[in-house]
Amino acid sequence: MGGDHGPAVVLAGAAIALERRPDTRYVIFGVSEATLPVLERYPELKKVSVFHHCEISVRMDDKPSQALRQGRHKSSMWRAIEAVKTGEADVCVSAGNTGALMAMAKFCLRTMADIERPAIAAIWPTLKGESIVLDVGATIGADAQQLIEFALMGGAMARALFGLERPTVGLLNIGVEEVKGQDEIREAGRFLKEQPPPRIDYHGFVEGDDLGQGRVDVVVTEGFTGNIALKTAEGTARQIAAYLRAAMTRTLLAKIGYFLAKSAFDRLRDKMDPRKVNGGVFLGLNGIVIKSHGGTDAEGIAAAIDLAHTMARTRLREEIAADLASFHGRVTGEATESSESSIP
Missing domain, CATH: 3.40.718.10 (Isopropylmalate Dehydrogenase)
Structure with a gap:
């Protein structure tokens, strides 16, 4: 309905x-x-x-x-x-x-155990194939802990969907330098770097123009930014398609050129079609x-x-649950050891 x-x-x-x-x-x-x-x-x-x-x-x-x-x-x-x-x-x-x-x-x-907020994960076409971007609209804003959970969930989805053993994960930011971005993003990045999760490779920060390049397998952001990025990409794809249609029908010579290269333009249109990657997965x-x-x-x-x-x-939920349990268990264990070692 x-x-x-x-x-x-x-x-x-x-x-x-x-x-x-x-x-x-x-x-x-x-x-x-x-x-x-x-x-x-x-x-x-x-x-x-x-x-x-x-x-x-x-x-x-x-x-x-x-x-x-x-x-x-x-x-x-x-x-x-x-x-x-x-x-x-x-x-x-x-x-x-x-x-x-x-x-x-x-x-x-x-929600699953150890998950504060669910996320919507989208399949994103790239020059190298496909990536996963999350969150693209489930919630507005996210703290460092939630961004880390998104990274774990996205990594599990990449393994389940793409068959990757250790997917690469990046945090979407306004620059790749560690001093840039909001406190939550920098804190999450520092944590993922210093205490890397067991089955993902943390790449670091990625920028908006890295999305289409396929720089990483999983791009992590919060829902407000992710949804704007998604809608912008879809609108840009339609805009380029409209430009091409107008250019190819403007003159007789252009029409002849389009006819001769029709198969190439068909492949391009198929690659740029947002319908082909429609569907966001609720994770968590x-x-x-x-x-x-x-x-x-x-x-x-x-x-x-x-x-x-x-x-x-897929065994997506099982993958997510195992990663979260392992990660939280290891972090809790390290925190306990650190506390015990400080006792005289």
């Missing part, structure tokens, strides 16, 4: 994803009057789906507290998340209200939730479902 277009786009995307991954099975939550007529258009999708009617749906402009208060146990969003909690579904995908989705997911699934919860952009089309929804299909087959 979420997103700018509701069931028409969400179910069309589910149908596309089913063609690519025929082993997928769907549990669909929505208002019958809006959902079932659309589902009838996709007979193959209907065959592999279980539908649950819900009394209400969360609106895109609802405040998170309002959605949580009015939508618990009744809304399609809550019941989709609850299906993950009960085991009816392996992963929840929603294009709905981000704040409401996060509030409900935290309330229903709860006792269950997997994928947030799709609300304004995307069916291809974007399909990409988010593809990501969900992949994430459901």
